[in-house]
Amino acid sequence: MPSLDQALRAAFDARQQLLGELHRQGTDCYRLFHGSQEGAPGLTVDRYGPQLMVQSFHHPLDHEALRTIHQQACSFLTQPLQLIYNDRSQSNSRIDRSDAVLQPEAAALEDQIGHEWGLSYRVRARHSGQDPLLFLDLRNVRGWVKAHSAGKSVLNLFAYTCGVGLCAAAGGAREVWNVDFAERNLAVGRENGALNPQLEPMHFIHSDCFPAIRQLAGLPVSARRGRVLPHYPRLAQRPFDLVLLDPPAWARSAFGTVDLLRDYQSLLKPALLATADDGVLICCNNLAKVPMDDWRSQVLRCAEKAGRPVRDWQSLAPAEDFPSHDGLPPLKVLILRL
Template sequence: MSISPTPQSIPQALASAISKRTQFLAHAEENDTNCYRIFHGTVEGVNGLNIDRYGEAWLIQSFHQSLTEEELAQVSEQLTQQTSLPVIYNDRSNKNSRVLNPLSDENETFATSEQKMLENGMLFSSKLRHEGQDPLLFLDMRVGREYVKAHSQDCSVLNLFSYTCGIGTAAAVGGASRVVNIDFSSFALAAGKKNAQLNHVEDVCEFVQSDAFPALRQLAGLKVGGRRNQKLPAYPKLAATQFDLVFLDPPRYAKSPFGIVDLINDYQSLFKPALLTTKAKGTIVCCNNVAKVDRQAWFDSLVRCVEKQGRQVTQHTWLDCHEDFPSFDGNHPLKIVALTLS
């Protein structure tokens, strides 16, 4: 089934999106950035269709309905007219978001090989198809990487749910004295190590494969516990430590023997120990990617949690996604706020 009633609607929507990005694309080129979103379908007219540039390739992803062969051919022609690069299509419209469609042998070889991309002069590893589901760098988090890079000079940095360590790499490039990246996925951390090596900051970066709950609670000086009647698996032992800058970017929902990550109903279970790992006059950057979570209500809940610990939010800065990720009425699903704590 086609994403839209008529094949022409997708090319028209894409042409409009490219036209709106004229200044953005020029700015990206000036700033050594060749990874960005060229079409954000939910807002720009084709729900569930995203098109990104990842270095020397275009990546099309469909999340609700598959593109027809005709639609794919039309979109591919538009993209190569914009910049002549290979086009990879990942159809993720089945219920678990796994890629459905096969590629030609040539395209599959390219899509599964390691590539490189540039963001503000930093190098990141890219692979358009791999053992995971999502691309190796979340492009809407560019503003977070920019903030961390600009605020990490001589700082110790804790990067939680680090995935491929884009935030940690940016911190190290920004002059951090120590960066600790924590993620449960060995695959993601292996990509993170490559990112550190690409930017010659591997000596500053540490990589800890661990469930976030035991790691955070140990760093915060709290007892490691678990969910009722759950046998706790082994986990790395960490000493209680506070950091100048803490970055907290959890997934929407995840369950483990140690606890449940739930960004709608229980952000505090992660935020409380994370703020305890943040030094006085330090900064914690909090992220919530759930659209239904109200921005102001979420912010107010963070402030209350800080005050319950006898501390204050002395300054806060909202980090809004760049214009290649447009939103309805300025309310982007991804909310990022940097809190400076007493």
């Protein structure tokens, strides 16, 4: 096992060409060290614009290790970065509280702006949700959407902070809908839109994705057995030219359960039916234990049963800052042409 210093240097060296490409395209948000594949399981080092975010998932870092990471990253990028360290090795511990020396400067906790594909994004190092408001491993998907959205209607399901929708708008989409159950996520999506005033306005639908996608697909909305349906926005049936389906690994609501391991079909079928003829459905599965071959077969079978057979498909892997030695990254993406 290499030392942390050696592992960091090897990871940075491997990214030289990639980071040059990212900087030229207007991106300053990326993973600098993917510990599970680069010699330090449970450790990640990410850049988000002016910030360096270090996170430990298995055990806390000591001050010397954190200092090494910060110094090497700033030296490699030839610029100072504000340091944020989140120890997530204990339950409900996104923030390290054990050592005052490890606490960030006050300025590092302020809202920042990061960039990807030439677009500006709100970055918030610590909050109640996941990561600093932008999932880095989905960058290639956002780039694909940006390159293939001209003149299209786009539906972004489980939109989170609406990065995919923003890229669709930047790509010239004629209409963009972002659907998410959390108003705080959509609020950040609105901020992202305001940070890019050159783009056409997007639509933000505050709704559980189950009733939203089922209505758009022309399917009935039902509650769990014995439960009364809560309020949800009423939407008319209609197809979209490009649909992005990126659900969490598991979630439960009054309308149904998202379970990527056992029941991807409950979301996939209505997403297929809400995709226009000759349209594109992008499916994501971020559950590491699900093999790509098995999941792809399941997706293609579901499309056949739903009467929406796939004419063509391609997979899209994360960028090189998320290396996978076995070629099987946790995030799996299928682009389906119907």
